[in-house]
Amino acid sequence: MSSDSPALPVSGMLKLPPLSLYVHIPWCARKCPYCDFNSHPQKGALQEKAYVDALLQDLRTEQVSVSGRLVQSIFIGGGTPSLFSTDSIRRLLSGVAGCISLAEDVEITLEANPGALESERLPGYREAGVNRLSLGVQSLNPESLQALGRIHGSDEVFAAVDRAVRCGFERINLDLMFGLPSQTPEMAQADLTVAIGLAPGHLSYYQLTLEPNTPFYQSPPVLPDEESLWQIQQQGHEMLLKAGFEQYEISAFSRPGERCRHNLNYWRFGDYIGIGAGAHSKITTRDGVIMRRWKRRHPNDYLAAGAGALPFLLGERVLGPEDLTVEFMMNALRLNDGVEEELFSATTGLALDFIRESLETAIKKGLLHPVHGRLCPTPLGFRFLNELVPIFEVTDVT
Structure with a gap:
C-alpha cells in the first residue's frame, strides 16, 4: 500500500460487531511437548472455587465496556477445562449469565480431553448449559499419541464420543493433527478414516508446527518431508470433502450447519471479551x-x-x-x-x-x-x- 492512500478512518461506517466471550482455564494434566499455549501442569488440588470467583470478578470489570450488547458465543478453552468439575462449570456459566446478556441461541463450547475422568463429566457439562463439545483427539494412532505426549488412548476417544452423543451433545468437534513425528501418508489416512467414522459434525484438521519455547522446538522430532506433507494434506482434504464436510477455513471442516460460530466471529473480525489467565480481548467502543x-x-x-x-x-x-x-x-x-x-x-x-x-x-x-x-x-x-x-x-x- 502506498503512503498516499487515503488514511483517515471513516467512523460513520463503523458498526458494533457481534460479541463473544472467551474463558481461559490454564491448567492441564501434563504439558504436551508441542504446546505453546498458556497452560500449566496441575500440581496438587486445583483452586477451582477461587479461580471461578476470579473469572466472574474479571468479567464484572468488563461489564461497562460491553453494556447492552448480546454475547453470541462462549468458548471455554485452555489448558484443559475438563479438569474442572461439573459444579465449577455450572457455577461459572450461571455467573456469566448473571453478569452479561446472552443471546437465546448462544453457542457454548467446552474443550475436553477424551480421558476416562473427563468423559464421566460430560453429562454434567451438558446439564450445565454447554451445547458444543471440542475433543482434543490429535491422533488415533498409539505410537503418534505417545510421541505427542498425550495421556489418552484411542479407546478413550471412542468412549468419549459415544458418551457425548448419548448425553445429548448434538454438536461435537474433533481436533486432529497431521505431519506428526514419523507419520507416513498411510498413517495420516488411517487416522482421518477413523475420525470421520466417529461422525463428528466438525473436524479441525491442522498441521503440527514447532513453536519456539517448546521441547519439540528445542529437540525437533523427525517430521514428514515437504512432499509427504503436501500429499497428506491433499489426501486429507479430498477425504473430508468426499465424506460430506465443507472446508470453510484453512484448518476447519464442517458438515452443513455445523460451523463454529465462536471462531467465525474471530475470523470475521468480531469483538470478544477474554477472561482468565493470559486471556486477550478485542473491544469496539x-x-x-x-x-x-x-x-x-x-x-x-x-x-x-x-x-x-x-x-x-x-x-x-x-x-x-x-x-x-x-x-x-x-x-x-x-x-x-x-x-x-x-x-x-x-x-x-x-x-x-x-x-x-x-x-x-x-x-x-x-x-x-x-x-x-x-x-x-x-x-x-x-x-x-x-x-x-x-x-x-x-x-x-x-
Missing part, C-alpha cells in the same frame, strides 16, 4: 475506538488479582489503521469464501479505498479475486496466506 486488552498470564498472579491484590488487566492498546488492516485481512482471508467487502469498513471504520491499491496488487498476483462484492482468496492465496497478508501492511499512514 461506542465512540469508535478499537482496543486490545490482555490479562495477567500466570495463574498465581491471576488468582492474586481475584483476591484484590493486583489488577486483572496487564496491558491494552488502541489499534491504528495499519493494525486494523492487517489484522482484518489476516483473519478474514482464512475463510474459504472470504467476506463481504462492506465488512471491512463496518469493523475497522476505514474506507475500502484505504486498501484499494493493495487489493489490486493481490488480484494481479493471483492471490485474491473479488466475487459478487466479496473479498475471496484464490486457491493460491488460500494456500499461501503468509504471502497474501503482507501486501496489506502499511508503512506510512500520515
Whole structure:
C-alpha cells in the first residue's frame, strides 16, 4: 500500500460487531511437548472455587465496556477445562449469565480431553448449559499419541464420543493433527478414516508446527518431508470433502450447519471479551475506538488479582489503521469464501479505498479475486496466506 492512500478512518461506517466471550482455564494434566499455549501442569488440588470467583470478578470489570450488547458465543478453552468439575462449570456459566446478556441461541463450547475422568463429566457439562463439545483427539494412532505426549488412548476417544452423543451433545468437534513425528501418508489416512467414522459434525484438521519455547522446538522430532506433507494434506482434504464436510477455513471442516460460530466471529473480525489467565480481548467502543486488552498470564498472579491484590488487566492498546488492516485481512482471508467487502469498513471504520491499491496488487498476483462484492482468496492465496497478508501492511499512514 502506498503512503498516499487515503488514511483517515471513516467512523460513520463503523458498526458494533457481534460479541463473544472467551474463558481461559490454564491448567492441564501434563504439558504436551508441542504446546505453546498458556497452560500449566496441575500440581496438587486445583483452586477451582477461587479461580471461578476470579473469572466472574474479571468479567464484572468488563461489564461497562460491553453494556447492552448480546454475547453470541462462549468458548471455554485452555489448558484443559475438563479438569474442572461439573459444579465449577455450572457455577461459572450461571455467573456469566448473571453478569452479561446472552443471546437465546448462544453457542457454548467446552474443550475436553477424551480421558476416562473427563468423559464421566460430560453429562454434567451438558446439564450445565454447554451445547458444543471440542475433543482434543490429535491422533488415533498409539505410537503418534505417545510421541505427542498425550495421556489418552484411542479407546478413550471412542468412549468419549459415544458418551457425548448419548448425553445429548448434538454438536461435537474433533481436533486432529497431521505431519506428526514419523507419520507416513498411510498413517495420516488411517487416522482421518477413523475420525470421520466417529461422525463428528466438525473436524479441525491442522498441521503440527514447532513453536519456539517448546521441547519439540528445542529437540525437533523427525517430521514428514515437504512432499509427504503436501500429499497428506491433499489426501486429507479430498477425504473430508468426499465424506460430506465443507472446508470453510484453512484448518476447519464442517458438515452443513455445523460451523463454529465462536471462531467465525474471530475470523470475521468480531469483538470478544477474554477472561482468565493470559486471556486477550478485542473491544469496539461506542465512540469508535478499537482496543486490545490482555490479562495477567500466570495463574498465581491471576488468582492474586481475584483476591484484590493486583489488577486483572496487564496491558491494552488502541489499534491504528495499519493494525486494523492487517489484522482484518489476516483473519478474514482464512475463510474459504472470504467476506463481504462492506465488512471491512463496518469493523475497522476505514474506507475500502484505504486498501484499494493493495487489493489490486493481490488480484494481479493471483492471490485474491473479488466475487459478487466479496473479498475471496484464490486457491493460491488460500494456500499461501503468509504471502497474501503482507501486501496489506502499511508503512506510512500520515
